Amino acid sequence: xxxxxxxxxxxxxxxxxxxxxxxxxxxxxxxxxxxxxxxxxxxxxxxxxxxxxxxxxxxxxxxxxxxxxxxxxxxxxxxxxxxxxxxxxxxxxxxxxxxxxxxxxxxxxxxx
Amino acid sequence: xxxxxxxxxxxxxxxxxxxxxxxxxxxxxxxxxxxxxxxxxxxxxxxxxxxxxxxxxxxxxxxxxxxxxxxxxxxxxxxxxxxxxxxxxxxxxxxxxxxxxxxxxxxxxxxxxxxxx
Numbered sequence: 527x528x529x530x531x532x533x534x535x536x537x538x539x540x541x542x543x544x545x546x547x548x549x550x551x552x553x554x555x556x557x558x559x560x561x562x563x564x565x566x567x568x569x570x571x572x573x574x575x576x577x578x579x580x581x582x583x584x585x586x587x588x589x590x591x592x593x594x595x596x597x598x599x600x601x602x603x604x605x606x607x608x609x610x611x612x613x614x615x616x617x618x619x620x621x622x623x624x625x626x627x628x629x630x631x632x633x634x635x636x637x638x
Numbered sequence: 639x640x641x642x643x644x645x646x647x648x649x650x651x652x653x654x655x656x657x658x659x660x661x662x663x664x665x666x667x668x669x670x671x672x673x674x675x676x677x678x679x680x681x682x683x684x685x686x687x688x689x690x691x692x693x694x695x696x697x698x699x700x701x702x703x704x705x706x707x708x709x710x711x712x713x714x715x716x717x718x719x720x721x722x723x724x725x726x727x728x729x730x731x732x733x734x735x736x737x738x739x740x741x742x743x744x745x746x747x748x749x750x751x752x753x754x755x
Contacts, residue, residue: 543693544682560743562746563681567751568748569746569747569748569749570682570731570746570751572746575743614719616681616682621684622703623695623743624670624684624687624735625672625684625744626672626674626684626733626744627684628681628682628683629681630680630681633682
């Protein structure tokens, strides 16, 4: 079955530092992968998605992610983190029934 | 475009009452809608999938008689939590997809926070 794993429950970075959030997927064919961000008490906002083609995907708010089939990974990156990036980040893969299978989430804390 | 709304955004009810949550696709026709549940500090878990005009498909462990889902039109799905209890308190999020839009993408509502006293 399709699934994603986010190994890091909580990450703390300093403002202005670079960020990488890890996501590993389990899927037999080419997966449809997504990264969402959720602020406290809020819904989900789509940051970026990968369906096919260029393996480096650009998203909103300066985020990007790279699909690496050899590593079954879809890590999210940002070169310089802003305090407003503090939130919960979810990696997700589309399931067979077109539903979303979410990872456990990674909580990002940004130090001033 | 591709906006999904939920109503209410927050609801508090007494134990034993029923609560209805609406999910609407505002600018597209949603052939499929999904209902997710999120406990505090946890991930989203799929509860059920509903296709317009047919019965919802529930995930294992989700009581269909407790969580009634109706998808009567292409723009509206409702989730009714029947005889709610404190353990049903959670953040409920719906999403919708359409074959006319990006086939592989779902559009999420802002969520409904249910608190059962």
